[in-house]
Amino acid sequence: MRPALLKLAATALTLGATVASALYVPAHLKNPAAPLQPGVLTARDGASSSVLGGTVVVGSSVEPTDQPPMTSTYAS
Amino acid sequence: MTADQFLWVLARVAGLGSYAALAIALLSGIAMRTAVLDWLGSNRAMRSLHEFTTVLWIPLAGLHVLALLLDSTARVGLIDVVLPFHASYGTLAIGLGALSLDLMVALTVAAYLKRRMRKDVWLWVHRATYVAFALIFLHSVLSGTDFSDPAVSAITWGAAAGLFSLGLARVLAGRLPA
Numbered sequence: 538m539r540p541a542l543l544k545l546a547a548t549a550l551t552l553g554a555t556v557a558s559a560l561y562v563p564a565h566l567k568n569p570a571a572p573l574q575p576g577v578l579t580a581r582d583g584a585s586s587s588v589l590g591g592t593v594v595v596g597s598s599v600e601p602t603d604q605p606p607m608t609s610t611y612a613s
Numbered sequence: 614m615t616a617d618q619f620l621w622v623l624a625r626v627a628g629l630g631s632y633a634a635l636a637i638a639l640l641s642g643i644a645m646r647t648a649v650l651d652w653l654g655s656n657r658a659m660r661s662l663h664e665f666t667t668v669l670w671i672p673l674a675g676l677h678v679l680a681l682l683l684d685s686t687a688r689v690g691l692i693d694v695v696l697p698f699h700a701s702y703g704t705l706a707i708g709l710g711a712l713s714l715d716l717m718v719a720l721t722v723a724a725y726l727k728r729r730m731r732k733d734v735w736l737w738v739h740r741a742t743y744v745a746f747a748l749i750f751l752h753s754v755l756s757g758t759d760f761s762d763p764a765v766s767a768i769t770w771g772a773a774a775g776l777f778s779l780g781l782a783r784v785l786a787g788r789l790p791a
Contacts, residue, residue: 540661543654547637547666555630555673562625562759566618571758573703 617686624680631673636772638666639746643779706756713748
């Protein structure tokens with residue numbers, strides 16, 4: 538096979554993998570099983586997390602909970 | 614989609630694309646030595662393909678790093694991508710990425726200086742690409758958001774296992790039959 542065809546096939550394969558990823562990733566934006574999670578999302582009450590340029594201390598107001606979400610319907 | 618989410622998606626897409634490009638580059642390199650892809654073309658054609666694919670990963674890896682630097686949620690600084698094991702979280706996972714990036718950049722520069730090196734020195738330098746790819750694979754497994762998905766894992770682990778088998782066969786058995 539000609540070198541140019543091989544290069545074209547390799548480029549197509551790379552682009553194909555990139556396009557397939559571009560279709561897959563936005564459809565799976567969040568992944569709870571991802572090995573790395575930003576520190577603040579997993580921090581518990583009072584825990585601190587270093588960020589670029591400072592430290593974030595997580596207070597009770599942003600503590601995660603298992604409670605079901607509260608909703609209300611207003612009818613006039 | 615917010616700007617940070619877009620950058621996050623861009624980093625993941627470019628990371629997966631770069632992994633694919635590197636796997637093809639490694640496969641084309643091993644193919645020259647094992648003859649398993651002789652049906653595709655002459656050794657000269659495979660060498661031309663290998664030289665082409667060894668730069669194919671660079672724009673995607675650059676985009677992967679740039680998107681992570683700009684993504685404020687990822688919290689990856691410039692020094693974290695250059696200096697291994699410096700990141701404030703995921704130190705090992707991100708550090709392996711920085712180490713493999715440093716190594717790959719050094720190997721790519723070395724490839725352009727190949728003619729100025731002694732053949733045996735170049736051979737050992739070139740063999741370091743196997744180490745670099747192993748580091749990239751570990752970085753992907755330990756930090757890749759999509760590597761925990763079975764479909765993505767099947768492809769990425771499959772590519773790594775195939776390359777490992779070919780590399781091992783090359784070391785143990787020399788040039789394989791076509």
